[in-house]
Amino acid sequence: MSLPIDSSYRRRKLWLQQAVFALFRVLSYAVVAVLFLILGFILFHGAGVIDWTFLTEAPTDGMTSGGIWPAIVGTFWLMVGSALFAFPVGLISGIYMSEYAPDGRLVAFIRTMTNNLAGIPSIVFGLFGMAFFVNYLSFGDSILAGSLTLGLLALPVVIRTTEDAFRDIAPSYREGSLALGATKAQTIWRVLLPMAMPRVITGLILSLGRVSGETAPILFTCAAYFLPKLPESMFDQCMALPYHLYVVATSGTDIEAQMPIAYGTAFVLIVIVLAMNLLANAVRKHFEKKLKSK
């Protein structure tokens, strides 16, 4: 006996499947193509202006020539500053959320709020940074205020990845450690933290990479339009790549002449972000190898 199936059913089913697959393939290729197009466009226009002078000297002639060295240095310090803030604070909050906070409504609420924080437009962070760090704490427009503001922006992701990294560790490791008479703190420090670290570091670097391109948060808190000399302390203002890009592309004496500089700046920014992402991968791999072989 056979089932009452229309003989064309199988053919139609397979045909539909093929069609849908083809559509998906075209769509995903298109998305990737657009991404590469953007990247290619900027690299194409930017690569031409990149030379030693561009990378190592300050802008000259009303920013129509010269280089972007002060902006590179500024962005570097802002990254370092926000990492120094977001890493310890994010790590500790994440560990607290996963290991210490009692499961319940409060933690669920905090978790939701943390996620919401990640969705707040970055200009709002900039406004807060200005009101709190620059004015209330009197840091002034400074690398410190800018770093803290950018650090806040990076924080939700760091908290989240830390919490997830700790939660995903199998209970058997905790139990194994506690069963030997280790305290909870010892268990976290000696067993869980080394296991969670690759993910935490990866999360940190990725979020720093994202934050390094932010303009709005440093607009009111740190970034200078033009500073001929490099910052000397964390209370100095600094130039920064994303803001510099905005400045040369939109204002100035000779926009036409400035455009190549804008593309060059974008080029450097993209290279930095890509490098951060590669670094994140390398760090993760390194830690994972160490965990396995140590």
Add this chain to the structure above:
Amino acid sequence: MNKIEAKNVDFYYGSFHALKHISLDIPQNEVVAFIGPSGCGKSTFLRLFNRMNDLIPGTRLTGQISIDGTDIYGRSVDVDLLRRDVGMVFQRPNPFPKSIFENVAYGLRVNGVKDRAFIAQRVEEALKGAALWDEVKDKLKESAYALSGGQQQRLCIARAMAVEPSVLLMDEPASALDPISTAKIEELICDLSGRTTVVIVTHSMQQAARVSNKTAFFYLGEMVEYGETKKIFTNPDQEATQNYITGRFG
């Protein structure tokens, strides 16, 4: 002399009554086996002896469990010290992602031992005691994950023994292992008896018969029968025990 005494123990996971009115005494330096069908509460009961169930939220215990005459759920009890004295080996080997040496040294370090020579010596003794030394002595710095499952489990036994517990709890320590590794672990348990109190949960009747002095049979959260292993396996008092050991259910 009794090492562990449980009196009228009831245990709940939330509203689920997992252990029902269990009383049992475990004599010092003997090996006691817990047997019974899956889900009858063997692990739950075992994990009460080192307060591992404290980690599970929403659980409740009534009755009393004492070790060396002290109520281990009493207010003044230091749980870390209790767990140092009551070691545990889990069903699945769970070495830390550290070197072989550091795995065994871990218990000493977290309990405040700093003397390097002492640690090195104790690690060696523990690995020898767990019949693992010859296999790993040349690669102590390598990851514990490079070991086979059977070796990992013996490493976990060495890790537990390194802090010299007076009680060793083992929850189906050989269930994930091949016959040769299993035989090695059974040998270890026989070595320990006379020096350490061992409580072992097992699904293998043969294993219980080979390693234990006394056996307790659990069924649906109750302890049905407890006695000399020989008697339990040859002439049990309860029909349920008889049925279980002859494989009529379970």
